[in-house]
Amino acid sequence: MSDGAAITRQEVEYAYRLLLGRPPENERAYEYGLGAGDLETLRRWIMASPEFLLRLRDDASGAMARWVAEQQQARAAIEQQAEGPPRIVFLHIMKTAGNSLRRRLEALVPPGTVRPEQLGRPAQFPVEHFAPYRLIAGHFSAVDAAHVPGPKRVFTVLREPRERLISLYAYWSRHREEVIAERGLGQQAIARRSTLLGFLRSKAPELNGTLHNAMTTVLAGDFVYAGGGRYAHRHFPDQPKLSRAELVQRALTNLLSFDYVAFVDRLEEDRPRLMQALGLPDPGPLPRENTRELVDAMLEPAREVEVTPEAERELARLTELDRIVYRLARQHYG
CATH class of the missing domain: 3.40.50 (Rossmann fold)
Structure with missing residues (x-):
């Protein structure tokens, strides 16, 4: 199954059996699968379907165990031949x-x-x-x-977490209205119509994975803030939630493996x-790409961001775990 190759009927059936546990139900389903063009696109289509999500919810542990076992076997074969x-x-x-x-x-x-x-x-x-x-x-x-x-x-x-979050707000708030509307950019729309304080206090679900200790959640894996100082798995919300200490521990464990x-x-x-x-050559200094100075069809000129005392308190609250991870990383990596 070569990457990007045109999909075959056999591969359509393979994808259905692997992800849904059954073959295509009729000729129309085969035509749907062939219409994907390639195997990777069909996999994404199936994994976005209500049937797959329901199957994953009802048999999450079994489905994941089978997936992990298959991937481990394939991984071992690929790494041996590398x-x-x-x-x-x-x-x-x-x-x-x-x-x-x-x-x-x-x-x-x-x-x-x-x-x-x-x-x-x-x-x-x-x-x-x-x-x-x-x-x-x-x-x-x-x-x-x-x-x-x-x-x-x-x-x-x-x-530095405080600096990163302010920079994210400043960048998103500069997106032009027509670009936001054309591309459906929900996060950028919230930033554009908000002050920094309003952005940081937003309860919009689009920002849930962005505001609360985003560096730590990314390093820990697929977790989002679930309220009450707990973090839930993004794709398996029924799994036990992690405490703040558990999230930091997982993030640091992963970071130290890099x-x-x-x-x-x-x-x-x-x-x-x-x-x-x-294992790469070093040609010298990196080219400077400063989006703050960039003005184009997507971004308006940069504006000064007002960081009020209330915003400072929100920044401290939202980056508490990020600051712990960042400080320990600086100590470890010198």
């Missing part, structure tokens, strides 16, 4: 100055080996999907980074060591 340099996995946390770093990495790996981020989260794909790719980078979680088969080098970049952790305020200092850890 040749050449390791894959590079960049967990790009939003507003951590990662775009210039991504451009550099894309220029250093062979043409055609950069996984397109628009394909979706890595964890949604079988391990054989990654065979052609040398660089896997994007706004995903530690779960996705762990799912990519080895040999691999995993890294991320961290930013091959390198860099920091925004010293990215140029980290750059040579990072490139060495990734």
Whole structure:
């Protein structure tokens, strides 16, 4: 089943049996599957269907156990046959100055080996999907980074949490109204019509995974704030919720397994060591990509963000765990 190849009837049946536990019910279902064009698209279609979500809810533990067992077998086979340099996995946390770093990495790996981020989260794909790719980078979680088969080098970049959250608000609030309307950008719409304080106090569900200790939840895996100081699994809400201490512990465990952790305020200092850890040459300073100075069809000119005492208190509340993780990461990585 080659990546991107035209799908066959046999592969349509394979996808149905794997994800739904049954073959296509009739010829129309086969035509629907063939209409996906390729196997990865059909998998995404099925996994977004009410039937799959209901099956996952009713048999979550069994479905996950079967999926994990199959993926472990495929992973072992791929890693045994692996040749050449390791894959590079960049967990790009939003507003951590990662775009210039991504451009550099894309220029250093062979043409055609950069996984397109628009394909979706890595964890949604079988391990054989990654065979052609040398660089896997994007706004995903530690779960996705762990799912990519080895040999691999995993890294991320961290930013002072208060500064990162203000930067995120400032960036989103600059999106033009027509762009927000055309693309249906709910988070940006909230930021545009809100002060920083209003944004930080928003109860909108679109912001639930953005405001509450977002760096920690991304590093811990697929978790979102569930209220009362507890964090729920994004896809399996029936699983026991994590306490704040448990979330931090999981985030730090994952972070310490990475091959390198860099920091925004010293990215140029980290750059040579990072490139060495990734097994890449270091051509020199990174190109500067400052979105604050960028004005284009998507972004309006930057405005000064008023950080009131009330906003400072909200920033402290919303980044409490992020600041713990960030401080411990700085101590560990020097």
